[in-house]
Amino acid sequence: MYPYRQLFDFTQEVFLHMGCPPEDAQLASEVLLAADLRGVDSHGVARLSGYVRLWEAGRINPKPNIRIVHETPSTATVDGDAGLGLVVAPRAMAIARQKAIQVGTGWVSVKNSNHFGIAGYHAMEALADDMIGIAMTNASPLVAPTFSVDRMLGTNPIAVAVPTQNQPPFVADLATAAAANGKLEILQRQEKKAPSGWIQTKEGQRSTNANELKDGGALLPLGSDRKHGSHKGYALAAVVDILSAVLSGANYGPWVPPFVSFLPVAENLPGEGIGHFLGAMRIDAFRPADEFKYHMDNWIATFRNASVKKGEKAVLIPGDPEREITQKRLQKGIPLLAPVERDLEALGHKFGIKF
Amino acid sequence: MYPYRQLFDFTQEVFLHMGCPPEDAQLASEVLLAADLRGVDSHGVARLSGYVRLWEAGRINPKPNIRIVHETPSTATVDGDAGLGLVVAPRAMAIARQKAIQVGTGWVSVKNSNHFGIAGYHAMEALADDMIGIAMTNASPLVAPTFSVDRMLGTNPIAVAVPTQNQPPFVADLATAAAANGKLEILQRQEKKAPSGWIQTKEGQRSTNANELKDGGALLPLGSDRKHGSHKGYALAAVVDILSAVLSGANYGPWVPPFVSFLPVAENLPGEGIGHFLGAMRIDAFRPADEFKYHMDNWIATFRNASVKKGEKAVLIPGDPEREITQKRLQKGIPLLAPVERDLEALGHKFGIKF
Numbered sequence: 001m002y003p004y005r006q007l008f009d010f011t012q013e014v015f016l017h018m019g020c021p022p023e024d025a026q027l028a029s030e031v032l033l034a035a036d037l038r039g040v041d042s043h044g045v046a047r048l049s050g051y052v053r054l055w056e057a058g059r060i061n062p063k064p065n066i067r068i069v070h071e072t073p074s075t076a077t078v079d080g081d082a083g084l085g086l087v088v089a090p091r092a093m094a095i096a097r098q099k100a101i102q103v104g105t106g107w108v109s110v111k112n113s114n115h116f117g118i119a120g121y122h123a124m125e126a127l128a129d130d131m132i133g134i135a136m137t138n139a140s141p142l143v144a145p146t147f148s149v150d151r152m153l154g155t156n157p158i159a160v161a162v163p164t165q166n167q168p169p170f171v172a173d174l175a176t177a178a179a180a181n182g183k184l185e186i187l188q189r190q191e192k193k194a195p196s197g198w199i200q201t202k203e204g205q206r207s208t209n210a211n212e213l214k215d216g217g218a219l220l221p222l223g224s225d226r227k228h229g230s231h232k233g234y235a236l237a238a239v240v241d242i243l244s245a246v247l248s249g250a251n252y253g254p255w256v257p258p259f260v261s262f263l264p265v266a267e268n269l270p271g272e273g274i275g276h277f278l279g280a281m282r283i284d285a286f287r288p289a290d291e292f293k294y295h296m297d298n299w300i301a302t303f304r305n306a307s308v309k310k311g312e313k314a315v316l317i318p319g320d321p322e323r324e325i326t327q328k329r330l331q332k333g334i335p336l337l338a339p340v341e342r343d344l345e346a347l348g349h350k351f352g353i354k355f
Numbered sequence: 356m357y358p359y360r361q362l363f364d365f366t367q368e369v370f371l372h373m374g375c376p377p378e379d380a381q382l383a384s385e386v387l388l389a390a391d392l393r394g395v396d397s398h399g400v401a402r403l404s405g406y407v408r409l410w411e412a413g414r415i416n417p418k419p420n421i422r423i424v425h426e427t428p429s430t431a432t433v434d435g436d437a438g439l440g441l442v443v444a445p446r447a448m449a450i451a452r453q454k455a456i457q458v459g460t461g462w463v464s465v466k467n468s469n470h471f472g473i474a475g476y477h478a479m480e481a482l483a484d485d486m487i488g489i490a491m492t493n494a495s496p497l498v499a500p501t502f503s504v505d506r507m508l509g510t511n512p513i514a515v516a517v518p519t520q521n522q523p524p525f526v527a528d529l530a531t532a533a534a535a536n537g538k539l540e541i542l543q544r545q546e547k548k549a550p551s552g553w554i555q556t557k558e559g560q561r562s563t564n565a566n567e568l569k570d571g572g573a574l575l576p577l578g579s580d581r582k583h584g585s586h587k588g589y590a591l592a593a594v595v596d597i598l599s600a601v602l603s604g605a606n607y608g609p610w611v612p613p614f615v616s617f618l619p620v621a622e623n624l625p626g627e628g629i630g631h632f633l634g635a636m637r638i639d640a641f642r643p644a645d646e647f648k649y650h651m652d653n654w655i656a657t658f659r660n661a662s663v664k665k666g667e668k669a670v671l672i673p674g675d676p677e678r679e680i681t682q683k684r685l686q687k688g689i690p691l692l693a694p695v696e697r698d699l700e701a702l703g704h705k706f707g708i709k710f
Contacts, residue, residue, distance in 0.1 A: 072459030074429040075640040103458050104427030109641050132598075145658060147667040152658060160594045162601075170597070172590035178583055197583050204664030222577060222584050228533055228552050229577050235527035235673040236591075238658075239515045242525070243487075246517075246650045247641045253657055270650060285430040286464050286602045295601045295625060302608055303500060303507060303593075309559030312502040318590040 001333030007045055008033055010344065010355055014048060017351040018055050019062035020084070028086035034121040036334045039325035042182025043118050046340045049347050051084065051114075053261040060084055060114055066091050073103045077248050078110045082273055085116030085137070089276050093125045093135070096280040100131055104285030109248035112272035115139065115259055119159035120173030120322070126161060126280040127169050130289050133161040134279035136240045138250070140258045143177050144218035145238075146231045149204040151218045152253050155180050156240035161319075163283060165293035167300040171319030176237040177219045178230075184210050184219075189337065197224035243277040250275030356688030362400055363388055365699065365710055369403060372706040373410050374417035375439070383441035389476040391689045394680035397537025398473050401695045404702050406439065406469075408616035415439055415469055421446050428458045432603050433465045437628055440471030440492070444631050448480045448490070451635040455486055459640030464603035467627035470494065470614055474514035475528030475677065481516060481635040482524050485644050488516040489634035491595045493605070495613045498532045499573035500593075501586045504559040506573045507608050510535050511595035516674075518638060520648035522655040526674030531592040532574045533585075539565050539574075544692065552579035598632040605630025 008029050015025035032051075036044030054060045064083025068076045076095050080088035092108040099106025116122065119135040126133025139154025155175040162170040179198040187194050187210040194210045201207045202216030213219070222233030245252035251271040258265070283292045306315045336344070348355035363384050370380035387406075391399035409415045419438030423431045431450050435443035447463040454461025471477065474490040481488025494509025510530040517525040534553040542549050542565040549565045556562045557571030568574070577588030600607035606626040613620070638647045661670045691699070703710035 070640075070642055072637070072640040073457075075459040075636070077641045102428075104430040105460060105462055107460055107636065132602075145661060145670050147664055148661040148670045149664050150661040152661055158591075160590075162597055170593070172594055174584075174587040174590055176587075178578070195582050222587055223533070224579075224583055227550050228579055228583070229529075231671070231673075232529040232531075232577055235515075235529055236513075238525070238673060239527055242517055242651070242654065246647060246654055247487075247638065249642055249646070249650075252650070252654055270653060281430070281462065282427070283602065285425075285427040286432045287425055287604055291604070292601060295604075295607070296597070298625060299597065299601055299607055306500060306503040306505040306507055309502055309504050315500050315503045316586070318586075318593060 001335055003333050004033065004037065004330055007036065007334060010348065010353060011045060011048060013353045014052065014347055014351060017353070018052065020087070021063065024084070024087045027090055028084050031086040031090060031117045031121050035118045037326045037329055038118060038120065038322040040118050040182065042180070042185055045336070045344065047115075049343045050259060050261070052347060054114065054259070057261040059257070059261065059265070064088065068095065074099055074105055074107060076108045078108055080110055080113035080273060082112055083114070085114040085274070085276065088113040089116035089122050089135070089278065090125065092276065093122050093133070093278045093280065096278045097126055097129055097131060100280040100282045100285070101129070105279065105281045108278045109243065110276040110278070111245070111248035111250035113250070113274055113276055115274065116276055118173060119157040120161070120171055122278060123159035123161035123173070124169070124171060127163050129280070130163050130283055132163070132281045132283060135159045135276070136244055137276040138241045138244045138252060138256050138274055140256055141254045142181055142213065142219045143221055143237060144200060144204070145234045146221065146226055149200070149202060149218065150254070153234070153237040153241060154256055155219065156237040158236065158240060162296060163293060164296045164300065165290075167297045168323055169319060170296065170300065170317060171322065173318075173322070176222050176233050176240060178222050178224045178233065179219070181219065184213070189339070240277070245271060245275030247277070248275045356690055358688050359388065359392065359685055362391065362689060365703065365708060366400060366403060368708045369407065369702060369706060372708070373407065373415075375442070376418065379439070379442045382445055383439050386441040386445060386472045386476050390473045392681045392684055393473060393475065393677040395473050395537065397535070397540055400691070400699065402470070404698045405614060405616070407702060409469065409614070412616040414612070414616065414620070419443065423450065429454055429460055429462060431463045433463055435465055435468035435628060437467055438469070440469040440629070440631065443468040444471035444477050444490070444633065445480065447631065448477050448488070448633045448635065451633045452481055452484055452486060455635040455637045455640070456484070460634065460636045463633045464598065465631040465633070466600070466603035466605035468605070468629055468631055470629065471631055473528060474512040475516070475526055477633060478514035478516035478528070479524070479526060482518050484635070484637070485518050485639065486635045486637050487518070490514045490631070491599055492631040493596045493599045493607065493611050493629055495611055496609045497536055497568065497574045498576055498592060499555060499559070500589045501576065501581055504555070504557060504573065505609070508589070508592040508596060509611055510574065511592040513591065513595060517651060518648060519651045519655065520645075522652045523678055524674060525651065525655065525672060526677065528677070531577050531588050531595060533577050533579045533588065534574070536574065539568070544694070595632070600626060600630030602632070603630045
């Protein structure tokens with residue numbers, strides 16, 4: 001178990017060594033480690049060395065000039081200047097929030113960015129202003145559309161955070177694939193099989209081989225197959241791709257640059273970097289904030305008190321599991337798998353930082 | 356087969372007899388029949404007698420004073436005055452579009468409305484203005500949250516329509532349940548079993564009985580079970596409920612009034628009527644419209660040309676199946692099941708209109 005503070009300090013040092021300004025190194029560390037705190041282990045410090053390799057490959061600009069390239073009172077398109085998504089996305093969300101203060105809502109589409117950590121972090125940024133926060137991003141193509149064998153879409157997450165009065169906030173944060181790639185990675189390390197309905201082979205047959213993607217297989221959209229609504233998961237992933245990238249001028253579909261630096265970036269790209277879409281809606285742009293929060297508390301209490309199926313413990317509210325993990329990990333520390341520990345030790349060695 | 360025009364004229368006459376102003380009767384007919392044209396037979400004329408019964412029960416106001424009760428430059432909350440959702444929603448969408456013209460985007464949350472037909476119709480309204488259209492609504496509770504046996508949410512659809520240049524528009528329109536109730540109704544009429552993963556019994560066990568809802572069962576969220584992501588379908592349905600109803604002041608969760616007039620409306624309601632959420636985003640609020648449409652055409656062409664799995668015909672773009680059905684039905688007419696024909700004949704008899 002590693003205390004949050006220790007991982008935070010280490011991560012910050014690494015970003016400083018990459019050449020990030022101190023403010024950016026601090027912000028990027030906070031965003032990256034939000035994943036570890038919320039139990040999304042695949043998107044946290046486990047990826048730190050991946051960001052470093054992208055920087056070494058010249059694909060991440062540690063001192064980006066993040067700027068608005070197009071705007072209206074309620075919208076902006078932001079050029080991330082190839083910066084860390086961990087820094088670009090919070091800046092874009094700040095613009096969305098500022099616009100929401102002015103005209104009720106703010107919507108920012110981002111191009112020329114990189115991976116932004118967990119979507120939930122960015123959506124939750126709006127909560128402090130009594131706003132509903134929305135965050136989505138496209139990502140490296142791993143998911144096949146319904147009826148296809150080609151990897152055309154990322155696991156393209158959607159996050160929505162909703163303010164409350166006395167209840168903890170409602171925080172939905174979901175990949176639009178049946179299962180996020182991080183869950184497969186865990187099964188790979190444990191040498192376990194994947195449930196049927198997560199993956200297909202390169203010919204499009206169902207597979208339980210957690211390593212199927214290495215052999216040309218693909219993840220399946222939420223819904224798993226046509227009969228159970230995979231065309232809906234595909235459509236949702238497509239909407240995320242369009243709002244994040246076609247709207248901003250980032251790369252979309254099969255052209256989204258891979259996170260791993262050893263895979264080449266495709267040629268003749270239709271856009272710049274990867275794309276995000278961020279939104280903020282002031283709740284008092286629709287009804288008085290107190291009224292809204294009273295009913296949101298009532299909504300949550302009602303759902304939490306719904307009758308539970310035999311064999312299950314409780315009906316959960318989106319955000320409940322992640323909040324419980326956060327409380328536990330802030331107290332007891334964050335567990336790291338041995339390969340991640342070795343990775344961070346090697347990083348420390350490279351930069352002369354004690355891990 | 357019934358020519359579209361014949362069903363349209365009949366429907367319009369019925370709405371006129373309910374006391375709708377001519378303009379509203381025409382609009383409501385167009386919206387209702389969009390479902391029949393797009394192949395969503397459960398939401399079209401098959402429901403006309405249901406609307407009449409709600410009007411007879413005093414739950415639909417044929418002459419509503421639809422008005423904005425709260426607004427900012429990019430938002431509005433609309434009181435539908437218990438009008439037909441078929442009329443309230445297009446009026447609310449017109450407000451969203453007007454705001455988008457002014458400040459880039461417009462977002463309208465609607466309370467005190469009734470069922471609005473298919474979500475796709477309302478999202479597509481924005482296409483003519485070169486806007487991305489978004490429409491969602493809550494609905495009668497039929498879906499159980501993950502781990503629960505209680506029916507707490509509607510099949511709460513999300514529709515997103517995206518403008519294009521030469522390609523037909525991208526139109527996603529999806530229920531957030533594994534299968535919409537209309538699909539079950541078809542199986543019931545055919546006395547067929549439902550696929551496993553659509554429904555559970557009142558104890559929460561999987562069921563293939565298409566009539567299970569009559570015995571206290573529930574529909575399952577998109578994803579079907581926890582392992583395949585039903586918590587994501589549940590979260591999406593919850594987001595639709597919150598944006599449509601908690602934000603506007605409509606009824607939410609288990610309190611959403613039933614569509615069928617023979618079921619009583621719950622007491623001590625937390626809001627008014629059912630709720631919708633409508634959005635419009637000008638694409639040139641983000642980047643020049645021509646650029647966007649060029650890339651959107653490229654997006655569609657790329658996905659349509661993706662490799663097809665053996666045994667399947669083509670990779671579809673959201674909106675493709677519905678557009679094909681529309682073309683066919685405009686040419687050859689709209690098929691109606693015998694019970695629907697009898698229903699419409701009875702309606703004609705009641706109002707003295709020839710069917």
